Amino acid sequence: MKIIQVSDLHVSGSYFVPEWGDLVVDRINSINPDLLIISGDITDDGHMYEYEKAVEFVNRFKVKNRFMVPGNHDARNEGYKLFEEQFGERFPIFENDQIFIQGFDSSAPDTDEGHIGRENYKLFSAVKKTTGKLKMIVVHHHVIPIPGTGREENVLSDSGDFLGLIIESGINLVLSGHRHLPWIWRLEDTYCITAGAATTWRLKAHSNASFNIFDIAGDRVRMNQVYIIDKKLEEKTKLDIKIRL
16 A cells, blocks of 8 residues: 655745646656655645635645644634635545555644544544554654654644553554654654655755655555655655554
C-alpha cells in the first residue's frame, strides 16, 4: 500500500509557490497512491475565497482516496465550518484490510494553539479494538516539540494525555504538520512523523519544501521524504522499519 502525506500547503497565502504546487501535484499523480493524507493548513486564513482556491488545488490530485484534517490556519474566521462544507469530517476515519487511520481536528478557532479535548478521547476506542493492522493517527499539531522551530507555544495543550492514549492504544504512526520542518521522533514503539511544508516559502533556515511517501507491506514501513531543490524533486529514505501489528 502506498500513502502520501502532504502538509501546510497554504494555497491562498502570499508565500504560496505555484511552481512548487505543480511539481507536487504532478509527482503525486504519477505515483497514483492508494491514499493521500493532507495534515492541515490548506488555507492561510480560512476565508471563503481561500477555501475556493484550496478546493481547486486539492481537486488536481487524481488519487483513489483522500484523507484530510484541518490546521489552525483553516479554523480562522470560522473556517472550520467551511472545512466541513468543502472537505468533510474534521475527525475522519479510513480503514481497509491493511490499515486503520483516525484523524483528529486539533485546531481551535482564531488561535495557533492545538488542543484535542477530553470529549474526543473516546475516538480511541475503535483504534484499541483494531488488531492485525497498522494503526495510524493524523493530527495537524505536533505532539512532541520539534528542535529548531522556536518557542513551543503551539504544541498540543493536552499532549501528555493524548500521547498516553497513543501509547496505550498501540498506535504505530502519528502523522502531523504545523511547524514547516520535517522531523521523526520514536516514543516506545510509536513513530511521530512531522511533515515539512509542501508548497510555501515559509520554511526554517536552509530547509526545503517537502512531503512524505510511505510504502506499507505487512509489518514493514518505508518512508521517503521528497524535497524540492532547485525546482526539482529529490527523494531520500528516512525510515525503514518493522512494526508490531
